[in-house]
Amino acid sequence: MKFDILIAGVGGQGVVLASRLLATAAMDAGFHVATAETIGMAQREGSVTSHVRIGNEVCGSLIPQGTADLIIGLEPAEAARNLRYMRKGGSLIVNEHAIVPSTQGPVKYEPDRLIGFLRDNCQDKCQSMISADFTRLAKDAGTYKAANVAMIAAAAGAGLLPFSEEYLWGVLEKLIPEKHRDVNRRVFDRAIESIPKDEDIRTKKPSMEGCETNV
Amino acid sequence: MPLSSKRILMGNEAIALAAMQAGVQIASGYPGTPSSEVMETIASHAKKYGIYAEWATNEKVALETAVGAAYSGARAIVTMKQVGLNVASDPLMSLSYIGVKGSLVILVSDDPGPHSSQTEQDTRAFGHFANIPVLDPSTPQEAYDMTLLAFRLSHEMETPVILRTTTRVSHGCADVITGDIAQVARDIEGFVRDKRWTIFPKLTSQRHPLLEELQVRLSDRFSGYFRDNSFNSISRGNSSIGIAVSGVSYLYAKEATRDYPGTFSLFKVGTVYPFPEKAALEFLEGITDLIVIEELDPYLEEQFLQLAGRHHLNVRVHGKKDGCFPVSGEYDVDVVIDGINRALEGSDEDVPALSHSSPAINPADVPHLPVRAPTLCAGCMHRTVFYAFKKAAGRLRSKQGVDSVFSGDIGCYTLGNAQPLNMVDTCLCMGAGISIAAGLSHTQEYTSGKRAKQVAFIGDSTFFHSGIAAVVSAVYNNADITIAVLDNRTTAMTGHQPHPGIGMTAVGSPAKIIDIADVLRSCGVGMVRTAEADSLDECVAAATESMQFEGPSAIVFRGRCVAISKGAGQYVIDKDKCTRCRLCISQLGCPAIFSVSSGLPVIQDTCSGCDLCAQVCPSGAIALKEVSQ
Ligand code: SF4
Ligand code: SF4
Numbered sequence: 001m002k003f004d005i006l007i008a009g010v011g012g013q014g015v016v017l018a019s020r021l022l023a024t025a026a027m028d029a030g031f032h033v034a035t036a037e038t039i040g041m042a043q044r045e046g047s048v049t050s051h052v053r054i055g056n057e058v059c060g061s062l063i064p065q066g067t068a069d070l071i072i073g074l075e076p077a078e079a080a081r082n083l084r085y086m087r088k089g090g091s092l093i094v095n096e097h098a099i100v101p102s103t104q105g106p107v108k109y110e111p112d113r114l115i116g117f118l119r120d121n122c123q124d125k126c127q128s129m130i131s132a133d134f135t136r137l138a139k140d141a142g143t144y145k146a147a148n149v150a151m152i153a154a155a156a157g158a159g160l161l162p163f164s165e166e167y168l169w170g171v172l173e174k175l176i177p178e179k180h181r182d183v184n185r186r187v188f189d190r191a192i193e194s195i196p197k198d199e200d201i202r203t204k205k206p207s208m209e210g211c212e213t214n215v
Numbered sequence: 216m217p218l219s220s221k222r223i224l225m226g227n228e229a230i231a232l233a234a235m236q237a238g239v240q241i242a243s244g245y246p247g248t249p250s251s252e253v254m255e256t257i258a259s260h261a262k263k264y265g266i267y268a269e270w271a272t273n274e275k276v277a278l279e280t281a282v283g284a285a286y287s288g289a290r291a292i293v294t295m296k297q298v299g300l301n302v303a304s305d306p307l308m309s310l311s312y313i314g315v316k317g318s319l320v321i322l323v324s325d326d327p328g329p330h331s332s333q334t335e336q337d338t339r340a341f342g343h344f345a346n347i348p349v350l351d352p353s354t355p356q357e358a359y360d361m362t363l364l365a366f367r368l369s370h371e372m373e374t375p376v377i378l379r380t381t382t383r384v385s386h387g388c389a390d391v392i393t394g395d396i397a398q399v400a401r402d403i404e405g406f407v408r409d410k411r412w413t414i415f416p417k418l419t420s421q422r423h424p425l426l427e428e429l430q431v432r433l434s435d436r437f438s439g440y441f442r443d444n445s446f447n448s449i450s451r452g453n454s455s456i457g458i459a460v461s462g463v464s465y466l467y468a469k470e471a472t473r474d475y476p477g478t479f480s481l482f483k484v485g486t487v488y489p490f491p492e493k494a495a496l497e498f499l500e501g502i503t504d505l506i507v508i509e510e511l512d513p514y515l516e517e518q519f520l521q522l523a524g525r526h527h528l529n530v531r532v533h534g535k536k537d538g539c540f541p542v543s544g545e546y547d548v549d550v551v552i553d554g555i556n557r558a559l560e561g562s563d564e565d566v567p568a569l570s571h572s573s574p575a576i577n578p579a580d581v582p583h584l585p586v587r588a589p590t591l592c593a594g595c596m597h598r599t600v601f602y603a604f605k606k607a608a609g610r611l612r613s614k615q616g617v618d619s620v621f622s623g624d625i626g627c628y629t630l631g632n633a634q635p636l637n638m639v640d641t642c643l644c645m646g647a648g649i650s651i652a653a654g655l656s657h658t659q660e661y662t663s664g665k666r667a668k669q670v671a672f673i674g675d676s677t678f679f680h681s682g683i684a685a686v687v688s689a690v691y692n693n694a695d696i697t698i699a700v701l702d703n704r705t706t707a708m709t710g711h712q713p714h715p716g717i718g719m720t721a722v723g724s725p726a727k728i729i730d731i732a733d734v735l736r737s738c739g740v741g742m743v744r745t746a747e748a749d750s751l752d753e754c755v756a757a758a759t760e761s762m763q764f765e766g767p768s769a770i771v772f773r774g775r776c777v778a779i780s781k782g783a784g785q786y787v788i789d790k791d792k793c794t795r796c797r798l799c800i801s802q803l804g805c806p807a808i809f810s811v812s813s814g815l816p817v818i819q820d821t822c823s824g825c826d827l828c829a830q831v832c833p834s835g836a837i838a839l840k841e842v843s844q
Contacts, residue, residue, distance in 0.1 A: 010587065012821060020223075020388065027223045027390045034354070035388040038330065039248060044630060045806045046589035058354060060466030061387040064548035066572035077584045084578040099819075100809040101587050102800060109585035117582055125575045144820045 002055035003031075003162045004063045008082045009074030010099045011038075011045045014148035017175075018072065019050035021152060022161070024171040026054040029163035036061035045101070047078055054162060070160055072151050074134075075099050076114045083122075091128045091160050094118055095147055097135035130158055132194065141190050142183035149184050150191035157192035165192065224391040226355040226384040230322060231256030233362035234292045235264060235396045239320075240403060241284035242268040243277040245680065246709035247296030248331045249385040250324035254294045255710065258721040265399040270712055270721045273645070273680040274299035278321070279306050285319040285375075286412055288404035290366060294322040297336050298644065302681070304341070309414050310375055311346045312422040317403070318369035320362065321347070321377045324385045327510040328545040331708075333625070333644060335543055337511035338379040339461075342488040346426050348433055349377045349488040350446070353465040355389040361446060361485060374429065379487075381510060382545070383463045430489045437486040438493035446485025449498050452478050454564050457502040458555075459495075459515055461487050464508040467551040471569055478566060479506075490518040499528055504562040506555055507534035510546050533558035590633045593807035594782050594823030596748035596774025597628045597701050601638040602803065602827070603754035604670060604699065607762055611668060618667045619762070620655055624648035624682075626674035627708045628701050635804045639672075646681025648673050653685070653694035668762050669696040676706035676714040678731055683738070690739040690767050697761045698740070698769040700731055703776040711779055735769045748774030751830040782824030785840045790815050792836035799828040799837065 005022060009015040016037045023033040036051040051063045067087050073079020073094040086092065098111030115131065122129045134154065138146040149172065156165035169188060176184050224232070231253045234242070242261070244254035254268065261268040267284075271277035274295040281293035295303060300323045307321075323341075326332040342349035350365055352358040358380060365376040410418065440447040457480040460468050465483050472479055482498045484491060495518070499505065505523075507516040516534035523530050533539045533554075539561075540546075540554040549571055556568045591598050608619035623629055623639035624647065632639035641651050652671035659667065673682045678700055689696055706712040713719040718728040735743045742764045746757040754772065761768040775782075788799075793815055799808055800816055807822040818828075818837075829837040 011589065012592075023388055024223050027221075033223060033388070033390055036383055037386055037388070039386050044589040044592055044627070045587070047587045058356075058389070058466070060463060060470055060548065061383050061389070062467075062547040064470065064552075064572060066574035077587075080581050081584050083576045083581055084574045086575045087572060088575045090575055100811075101585055102590075102804055102806050102809050107583045107585050114582065114584075121576055121580065139820070 001162070002053065002057070002059070003070075004068045005052040005054070005070045005072065006063055006068045006082055006085045007050040007052065007072045007074070008078040009048055009148075010078060011048050013048070013074045014145065015048045015050045015074060018074075018148040018152055019052050021149075021168060021171050021175060022052045023054075024175070025163055025167040026052070028170060029167045031055060031162070032058050034059055034061040047081060049082060070155065072155060074148060074151060076111055076118065077109060080114055080118060086126070088125065089127050092118070092122050092126050093130040093151060093155050093158070093160065095134040095151060096131055097133050097147065128158065128160065130154060130195070134191065137190060137194060138187045141186040143187070146184055146187040150187050153188040153191035154195055157195040219392055219394050221390055221392050223388055224355055224393070225252055225386060225388045226352075226358045226380060227252035227386070228256045229355040229359040229391045229393070230362045230378065230380070232393050232396065233359045234320065234366070235260060235266065236394045237363050237366035238290050238397070238400055239266060239292050239366070240289045240399055241281060241291040242266060242294070243271050243280040243291075244294030245271055245274045245277050245299055246706050246712045247299045247324070248709050249326055249380075249382045250294050250296045250299070250322060251709045251712065252385075253322050254721065255712070257292070261722045264396060268721050270714065272715060274303040275306060278303040281319055282306065282310060282315065285315040285317040287406040288317040290318045290370075292320045292322060296332065297323055297325045297338050298333055299323070300338060300341055302645070304345075307347070308345050312419055312426055313411065313414055314373040315369065315375055316373065318366045319375040320365045320369060321375055323377055323379050325379060325381045325511060327381055330382055335511060337514060338377060339487050339514045340512050342377045342379070343514070346430055347375055347377050347488075348372075348486070349379050351379050351462045351485055351487045352384055352446075353461075353463050353485070355384065355387060356391050357446060357485065358384055359391050359393060364446070372429065372433065381463055434489035434492055437489065437491035440486055441491065441494040447491065447494065448481070448483045449494065450481045452480040454478050454480075454566055455501055455503040456480070456559075456562060456564055456566060457482060457498065457505045459484070459505060459507045459519060461485065461509055461515060464510060464546055464551070467546055467548050468508050470548045471551045471555060475566070475569070484515070487514065490515075492522060495519065495522055496526065499523065499530055502530055504531050504533060504558065504564065506539070506558045507532060508540065508546070508551055508554065509534070513542075531561065533561065537561075588633060589630060590804060590806055591627065591630045592777050592823070593805050593821045594777040594825035594827075595627070596703050596772065596776070596825070597631060598636065598803060598805065599748050599751055599774070599825065599827050600699060600701055600754055600772045601631045601636045602831075603751060604758045605636065605638060606755050607758035608668070608670075610759065611762055616666060618665065620652070620667055620669055622648040622652040622655070622669065622671045624671070624673045624677050626677055626701075628672055628674055631672065633804060635801055645677055646673070646685050649682055649685035649689055649696070649698055652696040653689040653692065656694045656696050657692070659695065669694070670699060670762065671696055672699045672701060675700060675702040675704065675716050675731060676712075679715050679729070683734060686735060686738045686740065686767075694767060695765060696767055697764070698735070698767070699758070700735075700769065700771045702731060702771050702773050704773070705776050705779060707776045707778060711776070732771045735771070740769045741766045742768040743770075745771045745773060748772045749826065751827060777823040777825070783826065783839055784824045784842065785820070785822045786818050786824060786826070786829060786837055787840040788816055788818055789836045789838065792834050794834050794836070796833065799832055802831060803828060
């Protein structure tokens with residue numbers, strides 16, 4: 001089995017932490033993992049991606065185009081920028097909170113239109129698509145900075161990960177410093193609650209053949 | 216710690232733990248992405264295990280320190296990035312003649328892409344140039360295991376060994392099986408006087424043949440590793456097409472050819488220099504087409520081409536030189552698939568082309584997206600200083616007709632080149648800002664009529680790295696320059712390592728503070744002053760005064776790095792007072808302020824409260840947000 005997750009966002013949004021959390025949880029659940037993260041100069045307010053590859057076999061850490069099972073977009077434009085990685089039948093979870101660059105180039109950024117594009121194009125082509133303002137959700141729960149935690153919790157709550165949310169929380173408890181733990185727990189729980197449980201939201205469980213032997 | 220445990224580690228952390236398992240006693244380095252976490256990890260465990268760990272002022276000093284330790288029989292490691300090895304190359308080239316006692320591992324991280332470097336150079340070529348063995352891991356687990364091998368090899372062969380990684384190994388994380396780490400042994404023999412430690416022409420001429428002979432012995436030994444070492448392997452396929460790989464390309468090649476099991480023969484080499492010729496020759500038997508997959512330089516490709524030429528082998532070698540693979544940039548599975556397909560076109564074998572996976576959404580359908588170039592952080596002190604010089608230079612131009620040239624340097628503040636600040640006219644390598652400004656100032660007398668003022672920006676850590684020698688030279692030669700030291704009290708770009716201006720060592724012990732302003736004064740800089748970066752007015756005044764000074768002048772701007780210290784709080788814009796003049800947006804480029812065209816600017820949550828926009832706003836519309844409760 002293999003499960004490839006691409007996390008995309010803007011420097012400072014906690015992409016690297018999100019990928020560490022997912023990778024550690026996957027390892028705890030018994031899989032091999034390989035990640036590739038953007039660190040250094042590219043991180044400062046620039047586009048940042050993190051590749052998390054989970055599976056039974058050791059792979060290179062970069063996901064080939066058209067093979068990601070899940071894209072977690074912490075920002076709408078960054079989700080769109082990385083759509084070429086999504087396989088047919090993959091899933092998309094996107095944060096509607098846009099980060100508009102202060103010095104914009106020739107392209108004007110209109111987040112609402114972009115979110116419209118994602119809705120129009122991905123909903124049919126994805127196994128599931130979840131789109132919400134996770135930054136607001138996190139802010140309401142105590143800190144806007146935990147949008148990354150909200151999104152991976154939502155992915156777990158929607159059954160989009162090859163391991164259960166308990167593994168994730170177990171890692172969060174270890175990795176997040178004690179003084180931030182309560183607020184992150186609040187964000188974690190609220191994000192999971194925010195996933196509607198009815199069939200309507202186009203969220204189906206991903207097929208996870210071959211995973212059971214490892215979990 | 217259990218005897219062997221599995222955990223998720225970054226490649227750099229794996230190397231550090233392996234060095235500790237190998238009993239490393241002395242570690243020295245200079246931070247540089249993607250290498251820094253090796254030293255950081257060792258330093259964070261140093262006190263517990265009794266290791267001596269330090270950040271040196273630059274890579275040359277770091278290497279020489281480690282060399283001194285190895286001369287006395289210690290197990291030593293030195294860490295740096297690829298451009299750092301250039302700085303350390305002077306001692307390195309002589310060291311290969313002299314060799315070491317104890318063991319010395321030189322960790323150098325290359326950066327194909329490049330993600331955060333000035334160059335895309337290949338350390339394998341440096342190993343070849345310097346005659347120093349190079350190991351090239353493809354995964355964090357191999358990085359771990361090869362570090363152990365590097366210490367052993369260095370000790371047995373009395374030579375330094377380069378462990379060369381690339382970004383995807385250094386900064387990739389994976390599950391790694393690690394061994395037990397013990398308290399460091401106190402078993403260093405100590406320095407023993409011997410003629411072999413003093414390089415002289417006579418010694419060089421004696422040692423050179425031995426050095427060449429060592430390369431042959433090592434090459435044979437590495438050929439032997441194909442039988443009994445997992446870093447090197449040969450597997451036979453049922454076609455006459457072979458693939459040769461090293462480093463992370465091994466994994467890309469494996470994944471690219473996954474649907475064709477047993478088709479290609481594979482030559483995987485982890486011990487890249489000296490090239491294991493005997494094993495390579497054996498591999499080439501029955502191969503008509505060899506596809507070499509490697510990032511950066513065509514190092515393996517050249518080795519194979521030479522070998523085929525010398526033995527008159529009938530093999531076509533495909534790689535960078537015949538245009539099958541890109542000569543620059545980072546590789547991935549898709550790049551490798553394209554390259555293999557190009558090579559297959561030229562072969563006689565009937566192997567079908569490899570196919571890419573097609574994405575769910577056609578990339579051409581995605582609308583144009585905003586460009587998101589990296590910029591200085593919201594609230595970064597460098598923005599205030601750059602803006603102050605911009606204002607001072609503007610006045611100098613309008614009042615006295617003097618143009619200003621701004622030479623930048625390597626660090627976060629290289630990002631001062633971004634719009635709207637646009638304050639970096641030159642940037643070459645660590646410490647070059649000051650010397651280039653000096654060089655430009657000496658052309659002044661030849662450019663008749665055009666008056667220009669030279670300003671050099673340099674960070675605190677870079678100042679200690681290679682700025683001081685440039686200051687001495689500028690003063691001695693009376694260059695008319697202004698040096699602006701951007702002192703944010705840390706080495707910010709590489710992850711906040713301490714340096715001699717801070718008063719703390721790598722392991723967190725208190726240390727003597729080397730005061731940058733004092734150093735500048737004692738170097739003879741004519742005018743030296745300090746300014747607090749949180750006051751724009753003070754910065755503009757200091758910039759103006761120093762630029763009007765004739766001869767070398769300097770200002771140390773002291774501030775904070777927002778990534779490690781908090782500001783006053785968040786700022787807000789009063790929509791009644793704001794006149795929509797948009798100065799706060801058009802002048803500063805702070806990523807926390809944005810606005811839709813002609814609308815009211817909005818300050819976002821990422822504001823770190825530096826107060827700069829409030830000082831710039833002519834209408835007093837920006838103020839600290841009052842916290843409710
Ligand atoms: S105070 Fe103004 S300039 Fe400073 S970080 Fe906040 S928005 Fe940016
Ligand atoms: S500088 Fe002041 S008045 Fe001008 S747009 Fe910004 S907040 Fe409004």
